[in-house]
Amino acid sequence: MKNIAILASGTGTNAAKIMDHFIGNPEVFVSLVASNKETAGVLDEAVERGVPTAVFTNDQLNDEEFMLNMLRGIDLIVLAGFMRKVPTFLLEEFEDRIVNIHPALLPKFGGKGMYGKKVHEAVIEAGEKESGITIHLVNEEYDEGKILFQESVPVKQTDTPESLAMRVQKLEHEHFPKIIQKLVRSL
Numbered sequence: 525m526k527n528i529a530i531l532a533s534g535t536g537t538n539a540a541k542i543m544d545h546f547i548g549n550p551e552v553f554v555s556l557v558a559s560n561k562e563t564a565g566v567l568d569e570a571v572e573r574g575v576p577t578a579v580f581t582n583d584q585l586n587d588e589e590f591m592l593n594m595l596r597g598i599d600l601i602v603l604a605g606f607m608r609k610v611p612t613f614l615l616e617e618f619e620d621r622i623v624n625i626h627p628a629l630l631p632k633f634g635g636k637g638m639y640g641k642k643v644h645e646a647v648i649e650a651g652e653k654e655s656g657i658t659i660h661l662v663n664e665e666y667d668e669g670k671i672l673f674q675e676s677v678p679v680k681q682t683d684t685p686e687s688l689a690m691r692v693q694k695l696e697h698e699h700f701p702k703i704i705q706k707l708v709r710s711l
């Protein structure tokens with residue numbers, strides 16, 4: 525049995541799908557949902573499902589002792605809409621064991637400041653014919669770690685950032701839990 529921790533800053537629709545996917549799963553146990561935002565909806569999603577939660581400040585995120593203590597016993601860290609840079613000590617401690625999802629086809633439309641709605645706005649603005657999702661390992665550079673999985677969706681001429689976001693989110697919900705399961709098996 526491997527333990528995973530989800531780090532998230534937002535509403536937590538991905539985290540909810542991941543928690544639901546692994547309920548009763550003999551291989552994976554979601555043991556923690558932690559957020560840098562105490563009002564993040566993701567914490568409610570966890571509480572509803574009886575998954576332990578934690579909230580940390582930006583100072584605590586960069587405090588090695590605090591974070592390693594919080595993440596003791598965790599085998600894989602899942603970033604599901606986590607909007608902070610992961611500190612180097614965590615990258616070292618969890619080498620190739622931190623996975624992120626990004627709502628576009630990296631290496632396009634990634635990097636610092638590119639998250640959530642901004643990504644979809646940029647994709648539409650650039651006149652792209654397709655967008656999609658990227659699931660990748662996390663390294664020192666924003667959105668540049670090894671790509672594990674990508675899937676695309678068409679961008680329609682009539683798309684707004686919201687309508688494109690919905691299409692992309694559907695893919696995220698469908699694939700992220702499965703890719704996590706695959707990754708856990710390779711640990």
Ligand code: GAR
Binds near residue numbers: 534536539606643696
């Ligand atoms: C997801 O679309 C995820 O891809 C994105 O944040 C959203 C979180 O939604 N992540 C990034 O943009 C990271 N650069 P959720 O809180 O509903 O799961």
